[in-house]
Amino acid sequence: MTPTEIRIVRGNITERPVDAIVNAANRTLLGGGGVDGAIHRAAGPELLVECRTLAGCETGHAKITKAHGIRQAKHVIHTVGPIFGKHHGAEAGLLASCYAESLQLAVAHGCKSIAFPSISTGAYGYPVEQASRIALTAIRDFVHANPGSLDLVEIVAFSEHDYKTYRQAQDEIFVDSAGNNA
Numbered sequence: 238m239t240p241t242e243i244r245i246v247r248g249n250i251t252e253r254p255v256d257a258i259v260n261a262a263n264r265t266l267l268g269g270g271g272v273d274g275a276i277h278r279a280a281g282p283e284l285l286v287e288c289r290t291l292a293g294c295e296t297g298h299a300k301i302t303k304a305h306g307i308r309q310a311k312h313v314i315h316t317v318g319p320i321f322g323k324h325h326g327a328e329a330g331l332l333a334s335c336y337a338e339s340l341q342l343a344v345a346h347g348c349k350s351i352a353f354p355s356i357s358t359g360a361y362g363y364p365v366e367q368a369s370r371i372a373l374t375a376i377r378d379f380v381h382a383n384p385g386s387l388d389l390v391e392i393v394a395f396s397e398h399d400y401k402t403y404r405q406a407q408d409e410i411f412v413d414s415a416g417n418n419a
């Protein structure tokens with residue numbers, strides 16, 4: 238069985254050639270700024286039409302649509318990250334849940350590759366040093382619990398600082414108890 242590759246890249250998530258790209262949405266699922274705005278612009282108005290049928294999404298959960306005008310992907314998975322400081326200490330669990338639910342949905346829809354943005358670290362204010370560790374731990378736990386279900390999981394960092402922060406977190410988290418990369 239080929240192990241799942243977990244890769245940090247720098248770039249624009251709308252250009253990633255993967256089966257599913259993840260959107261850091263809000264609870265309305267009707268668009269916004271940041272990566273949400275970029276995905277809706279790239280996908281075109283049909284994405285908003287489909288999103289209107291979903292009746293929103295709670296924080297920490299995820300819903301799936303087609304990718305519409307984003308030709309190199311098949312699906313967009315819309316997840317709603319926590320707003321930092323607004324969930325009475327439940328922020329880390331909610332953020333981990335965004336990653337776990339998105340991965341689960343991807344596998345349930347036959348996706349073998351998925352790209353995530355840095356959920357909650359823009360408008361929602363989550364410090365990227367903390368969020369990167371939560372993200373990569375949730376991805377590692379899913380991949381270990383579901384071997385062979387995915388070929389590739391990407392984190393797409395939008396800035397050089399985010400890229401370096403996720404690479405550092407990856408080095409720390411993907412090391413087993415014997416000190417080897419896991």
Ligand code: AR6
Pocket residue numbers: 248249250251261262263268269270271272273274275276318354355356357358359360361362363393394395396399
């Ligand atoms: N590709 C990859 N990453 C991007 C892109 C892109 N094209 N554009 C921005 N980012 P944010 P949040 C990065 O604010 O914090 C929206 O209005 C960005 O630099 O998009 O979860 C929604 O509608 C940052 O590192 O999402 C919600 O209301 C990361 O994506 C709210 O913002 C996340 O920043 C969600 O806030």
